[in-house]
Amino acid sequence: MDLGCYPLHWVRALTGEEPLVTSAVATLNPLGADMSMDAALLFPSGVTARVSSSMIAGTLLNASFDIVGTEGSVHVDNMVFPSRGHSIREVNRGIESWLTVRGNETYDHQLDAVVRGLASGEPxxxxxxxxxxxxxxxxxxxxxxxxERAVD
Incomplete structure (x- = not known):
């Protein structure tokens, strides 16, 4: 529910669909909170996705996003804090290109959206x-x- 909610949202936003969870594996701490999660998803369109997150000590921070299609792929490195270094690698029909995007940190964009929403009343x-x-x-x-999670 902490780190994993972001990549889950990314794939839901990308497909515009709600997934069927086909499998998931978690590592829990002694109190039962998830320290890592790896889930396989299937979307109605046939798109498959794998969403992983980990807060296990010693785990290397990896905030990447990969899209693999029939004619190419996209790898986005560091979607969460792009202002601290990031890259976008696109391979389209065997031709590779690298991009970077200038801008604020992700949280700056989120705060800006909240402020605009509060001011305008738009959802x-x-x-x-x-x-x-x-x-x-x-x-x-x-x-x-x-x-198992308690539902109130």
């Missing part, structure tokens, strides 16, 4: 149905990993 892109969709998928990942 944010990540509230309402989107938040419920992410939590529904998170619940399904926990269930697939065999983690």
């Amino acid at each position: 944010l892109l990540t509230e309402g149905d989107d938040s419920l969709g992410n939590m529904t998928a998170i619940d399904a990942i926990y269930a697939a990993a065999g983690i």
Whole structure:
């Protein structure tokens, strides 16, 4: 529910669909909180995804996102803090290109969106149905990993 909610949201936003969780494996701390999670997802369009996150001590920070298609691939390195170094590698029909994007940190963009939403009264892109969709998928990942959660 901490680090894993971001890549889960990324794949949901990319596909515009809600996933079926086909498998999940977790590592829990002594109190039962998830320290790592790896989940396989299947979307109605046939797209498959793997979402992983880890807060295990000594684990190297890896905030990357990979898309692999029939004609190429995209690898985004460090989506969370792009201002601290990042790259985008695109391979399209065997031709490789590298990009970087200038801008603020991800959290700056999030805060800016909240301030604009509060000022205008318009809903944010990540509230309402989107938040419920992410939590529904998170619940399904926990269930697939065999983690029972209390529901009040």
